[in-house]
Amino acid sequence: MSTATVDLTDPGLWARPDVGGIVADLRAQAPVHRTETALDGPVWSVLGYDLGSRVLTDATTFSSTGGSLLGTGGAPAGAGKMMALSDGPRHRELRAPVLPYFSPKGVRGAAQSITELAKRVVEDAVEQGEADLVDVLATVPLVVMCDLLGIPGDDRDLVVAVCDEAFLAQTPDARRAGHQKLLPYLFEKVVQRRKNPADDLISTLATHRIKGRRLPIEDVVLNLDNIVVGGVQTVRHTAAMSVHALMRRPGLWKALAEGADLDLATDELLRFTSVGLHVLRTATTQVELGGHIIEAGDKVAVWTWSADHDPAMFDRPDELLLDRSPNRHLALGVGAHYCVGAPLAKAELKAIYAALLDQVAVLEPVGDAVHNRSIINFGFDHLPVRLRAR
Structure with missing residues (x-):
């Protein structure tokens, strides 16, 4: 594929087995590209780590109020009303009441229940013998999120279904319907x-x-919608993508089982998978970026996966190095918009990995992994596996 014809907003691109090489060629050619998109018009695509980090930490020049995701089909209704679509003091006002639920202190209080939940989920999968790991692992963030919000058990299947539709449907209209x-x-x-x-x-x-x-x-509902959908999908897809990567690297699975640092490994799996493919910003003034003049009102998309595989920032970026440190990846954002749920997401992921390592001796595919078709969450629709008890 010629780099001149690459459309990073094509979901089919991210399901290709050679996507890493395509993106690496683009990034090597230039860290910033002008991308003509079918739904969003011209977009400046930022592929390098340094420039991506600059965009995400400079809310004065690159605002969130014009939208945080490509493919949403127009001006966002929640601008200035949602954490994800606000900057400065307004962002801090909206973030403040949510923080205690997701702070490290709050997460430590919930750690035992999250650990027990992950154990039960994996136990059930092991008893089945074969399972779709995407569905299995989704149970953990779903139950945790529903518990936080006080959503009753009878309603939880509905929440999963609409989260899928809202983030993974093929068109803006279908995602809005979710x-x-x-x-x-x-x-x-x-x-x-x-x-x-x-x-x-x-x-x-x-x-x-x-x-x-x-x-x-309206503001309460919009923020809750964002928290629910983001909280369930990010962990679900990171967990499935991570386990898939480890299944293809048995030596690393063994290293984890033998006591590799799970905190370092979790951060590296977050970097390596970077399931939140991009973050969108809108330029508020004319600015130079990567040798290009960005005009006020231009859309700028930071491609997180590309930034987290930038060899200028990460040694051997396409290798999964479980002890990588430091590891300043962008998988959970950076700056004021660093993911409010990051401590909880990491706790859930570590609990999932620990439960699998504790209970599963052999984890092997029993069919093809099926990539989803999304430029919002990079992941699988299906990951059929066989689990053999330890």
Whole structure:
């Protein structure tokens, strides 16, 4: 494939086995490319780590309010109302009530229950003998997120289905339809919690006040929608992609089983998989970036996966080095928009890996892994495996 014809916004590109080489050629040619896209018009694609980090940490020049993801089909309705689509003081105001649920201290309090949940999930899969690992591993972030929000068990299949549709559907209209199914459900819960608050995240946001005024219900619902979808999908796809990578490298699986540092390994698996493929920003003023003049209003997409495989930042970036340190990857963002749920996501991933290592002697594919078709989350629709008990 000629680099001149590469469209990074084509979901089919990311399902190709040679995508790493294609992206590496693009990045070597130039760290910034002008990409003509079918849905978003011209977009500046940032492929290098240094420039990507610069864009993501300079909210004054590169704003989130114009949208944080490509392919959403127009101006975002939640601009200035959602953490993901706000900057500066407004972003901090929206982030503040959520932080205690996802802080390292809060996560430590939930660590035991997350560990036990992961053990039960893996136990059930081992008993089955064969399972689709994507569905199996999705259970952990789903249950954790639903517990945080106070979503009852009977509603959890609905949450998974609409999360898939909202993030992984093929068109902007289909993705909007997914959100439109989740939003009324969340709206109903927010209204209920305003009348009768409980000890959960929905209640906290529903009753939160900024300068004496409660957040509008619309703002509460939009932020909850983003938290639910992002929290479930990121861990689900990182876990499946990570296990797939380890299955193809038995020596690394053995090293983990023999006591390799799980904290370092989790960060390296996050870097290596980088399932959140890109982050979008909008230039607020004319600026030079990678030898190009970016005009105010231009869309700038930082391709996280490419930045996290940049040899200028990472030694042997295409190798999975479980003891890599330091490891300043961008898989969970950087700067003010660093993923609010990062400590929880890492705790869930470590619990999943530990449960698999503790209970599974052999993990092997029993069919082809099927990539999803998305430029938002890089992952699998299906990963059929056989699990043999330790």
